[in-house]
Amino acid sequence: MNDMAQDGYTTADGRKIGGVLMEMRNITLRFGGVKAITDISFDIREGEIRAIIGPNGAGKSSMLNVISGFYVPQEGEVWFHGQRRAPMKPYEVARQGIARTFQNIALFDGMSVLDNIMTGRLTMMKTGLFSQALWWGRAQAEETAHREKVERIIDFLEIQTIRKTPVGRLPYGLKKRVELARALAAEPKLLLLDEPMAGMNVEEKEDMSRFILDVNDEFGTTIALIEHDMGVVMDLSDRVVVMDYGKKIGDGTPDQVRANQAVIDAYLGVAHD
Amino acid sequence: MFYREAGDFKTSYPDDSQTFPIRFDRLGYYAVLLLGFVVLPFVLNDYWTNAVFIPFLIYAIAALGLNILVGYCGQLSLGTGGFMAVGAYACYKLTTAFPDINIVFHILGAGIITAGVGLLFGLPSLRIKGFYLAVATLAAQFFLVWLFNRVPWFYNYSASGQISMPERTVFGIAVTGAQVAPWAGYMVCLVFVVVLAWMARNLTRGATGRKWMAIRDMDIAAEIIGVNPLRAKLTAFAVSSFYVGIAGALFFSVYLGAVEVGEAFGIEKSFAVLFMIIIGGLGSIFGSFAGAAFMVVLPVLIKLVLVDSWGWPTDLAAHIRLMIVGALIIIFLIAEPHGMAQLWRVTKDKLRLWPFPH
Numbered sequence: 001m002n003d004m005a006q007d008g009y010t011t012a013d014g015r016k017i018g019g020v021l022m023e024m025r026n027i028t029l030r031f032g033g034v035k036a037i038t039d040i041s042f043d044i045r046e047g048e049i050r051a052i053i054g055p056n057g058a059g060k061s062s063m064l065n066v067i068s069g070f071y072v073p074q075e076g077e078v079w080f081h082g083q084r085r086a087p088m089k090p091y092e093v094a095r096q097g098i099a100r101t102f103q104n105i106a107l108f109d110g111m112s113v114l115d116n117i118m119t120g121r122l123t124m125m126k127t128g129l130f131s132q133a134l135w136w137g138r139a140q141a142e143e144t145a146h147r148e149k150v151e152r153i154i155d156f157l158e159i160q161t162i163r164k165t166p167v168g169r170l171p172y173g174l175k176k177r178v179e180l181a182r183a184l185a186a187e188p189k190l191l192l193l194d195e196p197m198a199g200m201n202v203e204e205k206e207d208m209s210r211f212i213l214d215v216n217d218e219f220g221t222t223i224a225l226i227e228h229d230m231g232v233v234m235d236l237s238d239r240v241v242v243m244d245y246g247k248k249i250g251d252g253t254p255d256q257v258r259a260n261q262a263v264i265d266a267y268l269g270v271a272h273d
Numbered sequence: 274m275f276y277r278e279a280g281d282f283k284t285s286y287p288d289d290s291q292t293f294p295i296r297f298d299r300l301g302y303y304a305v306l307l308l309g310f311v312v313l314p315f316v317l318n319d320y321w322t323n324a325v326f327i328p329f330l331i332y333a334i335a336a337l338g339l340n341i342l343v344g345y346c347g348q349l350s351l352g353t354g355g356f357m358a359v360g361a362y363a364c365y366k367l368t369t370a371f372p373d374i375n376i377v378f379h380i381l382g383a384g385i386i387t388a389g390v391g392l393l394f395g396l397p398s399l400r401i402k403g404f405y406l407a408v409a410t411l412a413a414q415f416f417l418v419w420l421f422n423r424v425p426w427f428y429n430y431s432a433s434g435q436i437s438m439p440e441r442t443v444f445g446i447a448v449t450g451a452q453v454a455p456w457a458g459y460m461v462c463l464v465f466v467v468v469l470a471w472m473a474r475n476l477t478r479g480a481t482g483r484k485w486m487a488i489r490d491m492d493i494a495a496e497i498i499g500v501n502p503l504r505a506k507l508t509a510f511a512v513s514s515f516y517v518g519i520a521g522a523l524f525f526s527v528y529l530g531a532v533e534v535g536e537a538f539g540i541e542k543s544f545a546v547l548f549m550i551i552i553g554g555l556g557s558i559f560g561s562f563a564g565a566a567f568m569v570v571l572p573v574l575i576k577l578v579l580v581d582s583w584g585w586p587t588d589l590a591a592h593i594r595l596m597i598v599g600a601l602i603i604i605f606l607i608a609e610p611h612g613m614a615q616l617w618r619v620t621k622d623k624l625r626l627w628p629f630p631h
Contacts, residue, residue: 068497089496090496091497093497094497094499106493106494107490107494108486108487110489110490118480119495119498122500132475134475135479144286147290148286186499
């Protein structure tokens with residue numbers, strides 16, 4: 001993998017992976033005296049599915065929070081689209097085309113499924129307050145245009161029947177899907193998924209895996225995901241970063257990672273004799 | 274039977290997102306508008322106009338405003354009375370400074386000035402939430418009332434410290450002052466209510482409303498999907514204060530005519546409007562109206578029943594009213610936190626299936 005050409009590679013299933021979309025350089029993140037992430041570097045390439053795995057408390061979610069701008073690392077640089085990203089607020093990061101889902105679902109419970117997904121397009125809605133208050137001309141045209149885009153995502157994720165249902169009433173698996181829909185509605189360049197299959201049964205996991213692959217395939221979205229289900233990770237992802245205790249202990253294709261002794265030790269424990 | 278979506282096909286997205294998707298509701302809405310504009314002005318006597326309908330309409334505006342802030346954006350405010358006072362005093366200063374300009378513009382101007390003041394007091398909302406924000410807005414309430422009491426410029430150095438509304442006309446008809454016909458004041462308030470309620474509905478169903486509700490439901494997630502929290506909260510404060518300011522201006526100019534700030538816009542007013550939206554329903558346009566109607570009609574009803582028909586003493590009736598309101602707030606908070614609007618929604622859901630609920 002290290003001899004990978006600068007302008008991308010071709011995956012086993014024949015997909016073309018482009019150049020570097022996001023690069024983390026020597027990221028260190030501390031909370032007071034606790035080091036959550038220590039000197040980690042890796043890159044995410046255009047069009048690939050990149051997994052971040054590791055045992056509990058390894059710093060995976062913190063890493064995702066660094067990417068989405070929620071945490072600002074004390075050391076290191078975040079490069080996006082070939083430019084160094086200055087520390088910015090999460091909503092500014094969203095406007096750059098990075099969307100995410102959450103480990104514990106973070107939907108807006110008081111709103112309908114449709115409204116929740118429409119919030120994903122808020123960064124693209126530009127009409128002013130006054131024009132919206134009159135609901136005339138531009139405001140209504142804009143609303144309709146975005147509604148059409150959102151309906152396409154609703155069709156794609158097969159949630160047509162629950163469109164008008166308040167999110168609070170949905171079962172867990174569907175909530176996860178609505179959250180994915182909301183992230184997709186933003187038409188992100190980079191989609192971050194924090195444990196998209198947590199707490200799902202096999203059938204739901206299969207559905208979700210298919211959606212992730214379809215998203216990557218049809219929209220060409222780059223995806224970075226955290227997941228504990230090794231079967232899913234090994235099947236879905238093109239390259240895997242393995243973290244343990246805030247350090248990177250492995251990086252490469254699923255097969256390389258599977259053969260990596262440090263990774264095996266981290267997951268199975270090391271025999272002390 | 275007649276209350277169904279069935280057979281009423283929506284073929285475009287604007288159609289699908291209309292306010293009243295069921296035909297019967299639409300007809301009902303037009304019927305209410307017709308009743309309010311064409312029938313009521315002719316049939317109401319002066320007592321009912323002055324004691325019930327005008328205060329109901331004005332409180333409905335204030336409740337709409339507070340509901341935008343508390344119900345839609347989730348920012349608790351106890352400063353409503355203070356902001357109503359800003360509206361009232363702004364209207365007074367404007368109309369005495371520019372007597373030739375139509376009063377409608379003064380009332381709108383009062384709304385805009387109040388929006389500015391609301392924006393200012395909304396600034397702490399970025400840092401503090403919940404009860405602490407409520408205390409900060411409480412400070413606004415006391416500060417504003419104190420300001421209007423102590424600075425004579427605001428009441429044009431009048432000896433009594435009160436402000437009183439001179440006569441102003443719209444289309445040659447007096448709508449404020451001593452000679453005003455109750456129906457004229459009623460019509461002014463009605464026009465404001467209809468336009469403002471329609472605008473509130475538009476704002477809350479569009480992008481702005483979604484930003485507010487996203488902040489209300491989960492502010493961290495809202496920020497990560499691209500909502501600037503400071504801007505969303507400040508627009509909520511500004512729009513909310515605009516409504517409350519107009520309510521205050523109307524309350525002073527059309528309803529009371531003369532105002533002593535501590536009496537008319539004290540902390541009780543803040544609580545009264547807050548109770549309206551709690552009882553009526555947080556995050557609901559209909560709830561604002563229901564709550565305002567309830568709080569205005571209740572004392573009149575109690576007076577009619579207890580004092581006029583049963584002959585009980587007036588002060589006893591007044592205390593019973595307080596007890597009823599207090600009990601109802603507790604009941605609603607426990608049993609139905611979404612207020613009368615939710616009861617109405619449940620009724621409508623049942624009605625859609627009636628008479629074959631299976």
